[in-house]
Amino acid sequence: MTSTPEPSADGSSAEADDRLIGAHDLALAALQEITPASTIGPAAGYVAEEDGSVSLRFENRLPGYPGWYWTVTVARVDDAEPTVLEVELLPNEGALLAPEWVPWAERLAEYRAHQAELAEQAAAAEAGDADAEGDDATEGDDLDELDEDEDSDEPDILHAGDLDGVDIDELDESGVDEDAESEEVDDSESEDDSDADDADIDDEEE
Structure with a gap:
């Protein structure tokens, strides 16, 4: 089966054999030997190689390879029928590459x-x-x-804990001594007053 020739995918002016350009059935059969038919899209042009062979391109539907194309290179010798040289998945310009x-x-x-x-x-x-x-x-x-x-800066405040180590009895005895001294002074003053009163009485009797 011969298909209508398609324009060259790379825009080259190299002459290509029409029988090679139309060998889509041969190329598809070769592709289906290496990948499921569901991963092969419609034809996407061809590339005329310098040695006279033709690389037929098909869109790729394989997940994970955006911008890549299935490529089948076909050739023929003299008047023989076209034959497949190579089948591969190749990236196009702008394709996602490793x-x-x-x-x-x-x-x-x-x-x-x-x-x-x-x-x-x-x-x-x-x-x-x-x-x-x-x-x-x-x-x-x-x-x-x-x-x-x-x-x-705060004033010292006496707390209960500040009395630790102070002999309370000594404080009490010192207080008692002071009271005793004050009583002795009072007694002496009273005796002096009584002596003075007795002298005044004696003077009056005389």
Whole structure:
């Protein structure tokens, strides 16, 4: 079965064999040997190769490969029937591609460098926290000094606990001694007064 020739997918001006361009049935049969028919979309043009072969393209419906195309390269020798050279899934411009492969040694070196950087950042953060805690402790000491200064301005108040170590009996005896001295003074003053009164009586009788 020969299909109507389609424009070249890459816009090349290379001449292509019409029999190769129309070999869609052959290309689809080759594709179905490697992938389910549900993953194959309609024809999406062709690419005329420099060696005279033609790469027929079909839209891809395989999940995870946006912008990719099923590609079947066909060729023919002399007057022979077209034959399949290669079947593959190839990306179009702007297709989602895997990142460029990097050797394991380079990836390991990058990983170690990143880990060392994280360790330095963690150490710097811990040092900053320690400095902040030191500042907070200094501020707390200043506040304690201020509280002590304020307390020193307050008048001394005698509390019950302040009497610990004081001999209450000595305080009582000292009080008794003072009372006895005051009584002796009063008695002496009374005797002096009585003597004076007796002298006055004697003078009057004379």
